[in-house]
Amino acid sequence: MKHFLPHFIQENYRHGKLEGRLRAFTMFVDLSGFTRLTEKLMQKGPEGAEELSYALNHIFQPTVALVYEQGGFIPNFAGDSFIAIFPYKEDSATHAEISGIALRVAETAQSTLRRFISDQEDPVMAEYNIGIKIGISEGDVKWGIVGSKRKGYYFMGEAIEGCSDAQVRAESLQAVADERFLKFIRPEIIDSESIGDGLSQLLLEGINLSESAPHTNSAPKLPKPDPVVMEEFFPKEVFENPGIGEFRNVVSVFLSFTGVNTHEALDHFSTVVLDQSENFGGYFKEIDFGDKGGVIFCIFGAPVSFENNLDRALEFITAVQDDLLHMENITGARYRIGITSGTAFTGVIGSGERCQYAAVGARVNLGARLMMQAKWGEVMADENVQRNRNFKFSFKGEGNFKGFEKSIPTYVLSGRNLGGRTxxxxxxxxxxxxxxxxxxxxxxxxxxxxxxxxxxxxEAGIGKSRLSYEFRRSMRETMAVSWFTCQSDQILRKPFNPFIYFLKYYFEQSPENSQERNRELFENNFLELQYELTENRHPEADAVRREIARTQSVLAAMVGIHY
Known part of the structure; x- marks a missing residue:
């Protein structure tokens, strides 16, 4: 079985430790040009998917192996990039020992760049101008395991931010480090050139770090993957996947968040997204604190696909908005979302030491870029998503995005399209x-x-809807009738869902309203209901009125209002 879960997370979870802090060196490795390669190979169908899988793993496998040989580990693969973490014990290690680890990190970067330069002779690499950039840092790393039914994990902190920032400033085939890393490197071993803002390019050409960096004599022995633990974090379809890449139509949902500053807050926030992604059949890929801040990435359509992947993704977003409304008002947490639909390469990338089920492609990248362009509280979508007729979208404008030659029309999700009465x-x-x-x-x-x-x-198409319509019409012609709909959901099998649907309609609740407006509408409609029951002469009206008053807070909670 492959290591779909970092051994660091697996072993801490098995021992009941759910959060912590470590000191580490970090390295951000970013590949460029793979989006162009992906789009080109899509035209070749299954054969192209095999070629792309080979190309991705041809680069990742030796690099990942090198990271683990040097005592590091990889939390996630963010498409065609990853962050490696090299922990050290600052309270017991000497400065010389820590400097030795820093040299091993630098050697990892040097070996990666050298092998990559030699690969430039490969016709595929040359044709698509595949490039690589590396950012290196040092500092605190906070980690945690979150979720209730389904688990997730995160790594964050100054060392993660530092290597992300350094990578952004690097040019192709460069390694850039910050001052926190460089204080452990003697300039007579590795020279560097300042590029400003406390960052320097490491001048790695023409030196032999293998002679200076201490080495272990054997590859580290990783604990075996535990399928029981992995099932807590991923659906079985992820780690039982044979690993053969394929092109699929997927819906990519990127959620950027801020104001979630403690492990407890992040646990609550992530649990909402984890649970709702599970409810709607999505794949919660990761929580990532990279060059875009805090981001959650969910995929609909892989590894499990449904007929209505886009509907599921949009319903997922609406459910998340409902569930997080209270948290936004209490803690000030904010989020924004980008959603796109289109063909992407899906499959397992990485190596024997660490791998992940991922989606790579232009539309996936566009989802992340829409997320970053969205205002806080907004859901931005591409033209493929806005064609969905069950939801309403407003045109935001055309934008130019990295990786796309032409401008892309963008839209903002404005709510469900309730349409008119049938x-x-x-x-x-x-x-x-x-x-x-x-x-x-x-x-x-x-x-x-x-x-x-x-x-x-x-049977479908036999005329049930028309019969129900004629029944309602005939009843209205002869008596005053109020029709209330308790609609079930073919996607979300949630307790009380039909009654929640009815209550939200009756009390005029909408995710487009503010919490204050929804509360006002609930209370106004509730008072009107009580007044009507008071005026009603039915012998049971007063008992119903008293029961409604007694359960007011329960009814409010069912529509998301908490007193």
Whole structure:
């Protein structure tokens, strides 16, 4: 079994440790040009997917192996990039020992760049101008395990931010380090050239770090992957995947967040997203603190695909918005979302020491860029997503994005498209007997008596909706009737969901409203309901009114309002 979960996380989880801090050197490795390669190989179908899988792993496998040989580990693969963490014990290691680890990190960067330069003779690498940049830092790293039903994990802190910032300033085939790293490197071993802002390019050409850096005599023995633990973090389809890459149509959802400053807050925030991604059949890939700050990435359509992946992704976003509304108001947490739909390479990337099920492609990258362009609280979408007719979108404008030659139209999600009431044209015929049965069944309602429950069932297209419509129309012609819909959800099998649907409609609740506006609408409608029950002369009206008053807070909680 492959190491889909970092051994660091696996072993801490097995021992019941869910958060901590370590001191480490960090290295951000970023590849460029793979998006162009992905788009080109898509045209070749399955054969192109095999070629791309080979190209990705041809680069990653030796680099990942080198990281682990030098005592590091990799938390995540962010498409065509990754961060490596090299921990050390600052309270027991000598400065010389720590400097030795720093040299091993530098040697890892040097070996990666040298091998990459030699690969430039490869026709595929040369044709698509595949490049590499490396950023290196040192400092505190905070880590944690989050989630309830499904688990996730994160690594964050100054060392993560430092290597991310350094990588951004690096040119292709360069390694850039910050001052925190350089204080452990003697200039007579590695020279450097300042590029400003406390960053320097490491001048690694023409030196032999293998003679200076201390080495272990054997590759580290990693603990075996624990399938029981892995199932806490991933659906089985991820780690039971044979590892053969393929091109799939996927929906990419990127969620950037801020104001989530403690492990407890991040646990709560992440649990909402983890649970809802599970509810709607998505793959919660990772929590990443890289060059874009705090980001959660979810995929719909891989490794498990459904007929309605886009509907599921949009319903997922709406559910997350509902669940996080209270947290936003209490803690000031903010988030923004980018969502795109399109073909991407999906499959396992990495090596035997560490791998991950990932999605790589231009539309995936666009999702991340839309997220960064969105305002806080906004959900930005591409043209493929806005075609969905179950949700409303407003045109935001065309934008130029890295990796795209032409400008891209962008849209903002504005809510569900409730449309109008279902109506039919033409004369109704062929179901008069069934209609009469329903009308006769409803006769006790005229005497304020309970009529029972009627079921309308049959094959798709047989006319159930038209029969129900004619029944409602006929009832309205002869008596005053209020129709309430308790609609089930074919995607989300959630307790009380039909009743929550009815209550939100009755109390005029909408995710587009502020929390204050939804509370105001709830209380106004609640008072009106109580007034109507007070004026009602039905013998049970007063008992119903008292029960409604007693359960007001329960009804409010079901629609997301908490007193």
């Amino acid at each position: 109506s039919f044209s033409g004369n109704y015929f062929g179901r008069q007997s069934e209609l009469k049965t329903l009308l006769d069944f409803a006769m006790p309602l005229r005497e304020n008596r309970f009529a029972g429950v009627a079921f309308v069932f049959g």
